[in-house]
Amino acid sequence: DHNSLALPVGTTLDRFIMRKQEDFPYATGELSQLLRDIALATKIVNREINRSGLIDIAGAYGNRNVQGEDQQKLDVVANIRFIRALRNGGEVCTIVSEEDEEVIQTGNNQGKYVVAMDPLDGSSNIDVNVSIGTIFSIYRRISPTGTVGNEQDCLQRGTHQVAAGYVIYGSSTMLVYTTGNGVNGFTYEPSLGEFFLSHPNITIPASGSVYSINEGSADSFSAGLASFIAYCKQQSYSARYIGSLVADFHRNLLKGGIYIYPPTQKSPSGKLRLLYECNPLAFIVEQAGGKSSNGYTRTMEIEPTGLHDRCPLFVGSKDLVEKVEEFLAAE
Ligand code: AHG
Numbered sequence: 085d086h087n088s089l090a091l092p093v094g095t096t097l098d099r100f101i102m103r104k105q106e107d108f109p110y111a112t113g114e115l116s117q118l119l120r121d122i123a124l125a126t127k128i129v130n131r132e133i134n135r136s137g138l139i140d141i142a143g144a145y146g147n148r149n150v151q152g153e154d155q156q157k158l159d160v161v162a163n164i165r166f167i168r169a170l171r172n173g174g175e176v177c178t179i180v181s182e183e184d185e186e187v188i189q190t191g192n193n194q195g196k197y198v199v200a201m202d203p204l205d206g207s208s209n210i211d212v213n214v215s216i217g218t219i220f221s222i223y224r225r226i227s228p229t230g231t232v233g234n235e236q237d238c239l240q241r242g243t244h245q246v247a248a249g250y251v252i253y254g255s256s257t258m259l260v261y262t263t264g265n266g267v268n269g270f271t272y273e274p275s276l277g278e279f280f281l282s283h284p285n286i287t288i289p290a291s292g293s294v295y296s297i298n299e300g301s302a303d304s305f306s307a308g309l310a311s312f313i314a315y316c317k318q319q320s321y322s323a324r325y326i327g328s329l330v331a332d333f334h335r336n337l338l339k340g341g342i343y344i345y346p347p348t349q350k351s352p353s354g355k356l357r358l359l360y361e362c363n364p365l366a367f368i369v370e371q372a373g374g375k376s377s378n379g380y381t382r383t384m385e386i387e388p389t390g391l392h393d394r395c396p397l398f399v400g401s402k403d404l405v406e407k408v409e410e411f412l413a414a415e
């Protein structure tokens with residue numbers, strides 16, 4: 085079967101999706117089309133990000149989102165681009181976005197899929213030219229085809245994800261995603277407008293010597309977490325924290341390490357959102373051989389109660405996540 089034929093590096097995303105689709109029983113091509121729709125939106129957003137210093141989309145939009153954050157213009161631009169691409173693609177009935185309080189109905193009531201997305205992650209880094217990202221999670225709808233999608237379609241636990249991925253707009257723009265058969269990375273060639281397979285079958289090192297956490301919140305760390313951070317220092321691990329989740333996660337996925345966003349004074353349930361930040365990255369890291377939890381429970385088994393639920397995130401190399409969980413259990 086095609087799986088055994090490892091697709092050569094340099095395969096285009098389109099060809100890769102086509103070949104992988106054959107691995108799906110009853111694949112009817114909708115998920116493949118949906119992945120193409122997302123790739124199209126990332127190309128458009130990538131172009132706008134690369135020009136954000138030149139055209140007037142840097143800086144604040146002058147609006148607060150449901151998170152209580154000052155929306156950046158690029159937050160809004162990316163949100164519009166992804167919603168439009170998913171609406172025009174026809175495969176998605178309902179969308180959850182960090183930037184919208186309520187679910188967005190696309191009008192595609194025949195669409196079989198629901199998408200939860202963080203259209204632009206790391207917005208505070210846009211104006212200082214630090215890597216930023218997009219994160220998405222795909223579910224099959226529960227409600228009957230032909231009806232308007234509803235909140236239950238969107239509040240499924242992470243184990244029900246059909247696909248998940250992220251884009252990192254960094255020194256190069258990459259799309260990394262899984263459909264439950266491993267993780268593959270594609271690098272964008274802007275002069276051709278194509279994504280090419282550059283990182284086939286990504287696996288995260290079982291251990292690592294990088295820890296990523298905002299130590300500015302150390303005063304609110306639990307005793308167990310404080311002990312783990314002291315342990316990292318005794319081991320002379322490297323502290324690497326970009327403050328852009330996708331960039332921090334991507335580095336740790338390739339090199340090994342752990343990313344932690346714990347409960348803090350300001351965010352007692354952590355700052356990151358379960359539906360469109362924690363769950364998609366948890367799916368990817370598990371498919372790459374790593375682990376993700378809230379410190380106690382596997383991220384993908386946490387039952388969502390609200391579209392914008394926040395959830396502590398301990399994600400990365402298996403040994404490091406298990407190590408911090410030991411420290412937390414002992415406290
Ligand atoms: P977003 O820009 O989508 O709101 O996400 C920001 C997140 C994440 O990207 C980053 O790791 C984290 O916020 C940084 O938070 P702190 O500044 O509190 O460390």
Ligand code: MN
Binds near residue numbers: 151153182207
């Ligand atoms: Mn935000």
Ligand code: MN
Binds near residue numbers: 202204205206329361
């Ligand atoms: Mn984010």
Ligand code: MN
Binds near residue numbers: 202205206207
């Ligand atoms: Mn965001």
